Amino acid sequence: MLWKASLFLKHFFYLASNLRPMEYSSKLLENAVNALSQLPGIGKRTALRLVLHLLNQPEDQTLQLSQSLQKMREEINFCKNCHNISDTELCEICANPNRDSQLVCVVEDIRDVIAIENTSQYKGHYHVLGGKISPMDGVGPGDLKIPTLVQKVKNGGLNELIFALSSTMEGDTTNFYIFKQIEDYDILTTTIARGISVGDELEYADEVTLGRSILNRIPFESSLKST
C-alpha cells in the first residue's frame, strides 16, 4: 500500500513539474521563446532550445535569419495565373513556353507542386487552390481559389483538368465540388490514378509512384463510380 502511495506522489510531482510554466531569467528570452512556439510542431521546450542555439551562434547569423524571413513576408508574390508562390508576377512554370498551358493540374498547395515537379513526368500548368474544403476547419469553397479555376474553364482554351488532391474526404469533397461547377463545359476531367493510397497526402508519395499515377490518370467520373 505504501509503495502505491509513493508511486502516486512521484507521478503527481512529475506531472506538476511538467505543468508548471517555465521560468525565464530574461523577458527578451521569454518573448523569443513565445514567438517561436507559435510555429506548428514547436513547443516551448523546443523553442527554448532553438533560441539558446541562436545565442551560441555569431550575431549576424541570427540577423540573416530574421532578415530573410522579413524579406520573404514582405516581398513574396503569388503567380497571377496559378496562385503558386513566386518571386515574379507569373511563376516560372506559367512563364515557360515549353509547358502545355491547356493542361491544368489542380493541387492543394505549393508542396504538391514541388512533389509533382520532382517526378519530371508532368509538363502542364498547375492551379493551386490554397487548401481543401473542410467544414470541420471552417474552410469553405469561398476561402479557396476555386472561382478563378472555374473562370479559367469558362473562358475556354483548356483541354484537360487533372484533380491531384490527396485522397482524403476533404480532397474528394473539393474535387466533387469543382467537378459539379464545370461538368457542363467541354473539358476532360481526370484524376490521378490511385497508386496513391486512400488517405495519403500527395507530398509524401515517392516520386516513382506519384509520377506513374499522373501518367496513368483516369477519367474523373469513373473514379466516382468506383467509390
Ligand SMILES: [Zn+2]
Ligand atoms: Zn503560375
